[in-house]
Amino acid sequence: MGDRPEYRLAHNENPHAPAEEVAAALHATITEVNRYPEFRPERLTGLLAEWQDVPPASVAVGQGAGGVAHDLFRALLRPGDNVVSTAPGFDLYPMLCAMTDTNAVTVPMDAGGHNDLTALAESIDDRTRLVIVCNPHNPTGTLADWARLTAFFERVPVHVTILLDEAYIDFAPDFDGPSARDRLSAWPNLVILRTFSKSHALAALRVGYALASAALVERIRRHQLPFGMNQFQLDAVRAALGAEHETRERIADLVNQRDRVRTELLRLGWTVPDSRANFLWLADAERVEPAVAALTRAGVAVRPYPGRGIRLTVGRKQDNDAVLAALSEV
Known part of the structure; x- marks a missing residue:
């Protein structure tokens, strides 16, 4: 089998290749690699603004959602500021706190694997400048509905920025949130963070974006490098948006696989929260330890959280069948 796992279920990647239109667009762009991309990514920004029905001034793009978050941290925070988030959570945020000399104030998730929004609000103090909510939550996949989120937003002081990380929101088609335009109109301190890595299968191309007020976006853009987004990214996103029907079909397939695997794991006696992401x-x-050992023997790579749990990416049917066979022995 070699050193490379046969079933790569550790990084929440989309197991499907991008749509054929994306591959064709990337192939055509190869002939233009001798040219610089736009100094500022105005065409990509305009494309996303039209797609999300917001003004271009409300869109910031970057190298994946992590790249946009990096620029946001640099724009808003000063050494000694507090950043409030849930633990465990997305691994990048503690790293960004370390990079900006800010304090990561973490709140345990509740017993069901949800963001404890009450505890998050209560952890905001005079030094807090940013509060982060991943919805669906990473690593549990649990989802807070819009009513719970808005009740939380109302408790956040206006000078504290709310980073709503929606990297996996496309896998929650039943989410009841309003449009991005309406959200930004109601909450000027809100930043919505999204990515093309997951639902659109463009992880290697690193395209992320934030939707926020023009004032917040202007501050984020000050920290972006010239020529920071390339022609491959622009053309891939344009092609991916043109193949949205195919993307939705693939999301539906992954949602079906997710629910099938969860049902089987529950039958085997595992505790698995109801996920609205592409992982369980x-x-x-x-x-955790015996499960990871069994999965490793079967050639399955997952993301363990020692003493807490395991995050399992939903893959193709054969990937998921290998997981179920390995875990049935634990």
């Missing part, structure tokens, strides 16, 4: 959370802390 195995919450049986005492079974």
Whole structure:
């Protein structure tokens, strides 16, 4: 089998290749690699603004959602500021706190694997400048509905920026949130963070974007490098948006696989919260070590959280069948 796992289910990648239109667009762009991209990514920004029905001034793009978050941290925070978030959460945010000399104030998720929004609000103090909510939550996949989110937003002081990380929101077609335009109109301190890495299968191309007020976006853009987004990214996004029907079909397939695997894991006696992402959370802390050992023997790579649980990416049917076979022995 070699050193490379046969089933790569550790990084929440989309197991499907991009749409054929994306591959064709990238092939055509190869002939233009001798030319610089735009000094500022105005065409990509305009494309996303039209797609999301917001003004271009409300869109910031970057190298994946992480790249946009990096620029946001640099724009808003000063050494000694507090950043409030849930633990465990997206691994990047503690790293960004370290890079900006800010304090990562973490709140445990609740017993069901949800963001404890009440505790997050209560952790905001005079030094807090940013509060982060991943919805669906990473690593559990749990989802807070819009009513719960808005009740939380109302408790956040206006001088504190809310970073709503929606990297996996496309896998929650039943989410009841309003349009981005309406959200930004109601909450001027809100930043919505999204990515093309997951639902659109463009992880290697690193295209992320934020939707926020023009004032916040202007501050983020000051920290972006010239020529920072390339022609491959622009053409791939344009092609991916043109193949949206195919993207939705693939999302539906992954949602079906996610729900099938969860049902089987529950039957096998595992504790698995209801996920609205492209991954599942195995919450049986005492079974992490033997489960990871069994999965490794089967050639399956997952993301363990020692003493807490396992994050399991939903893959193709054969990937998921290998997982179920391995975990049935634990």
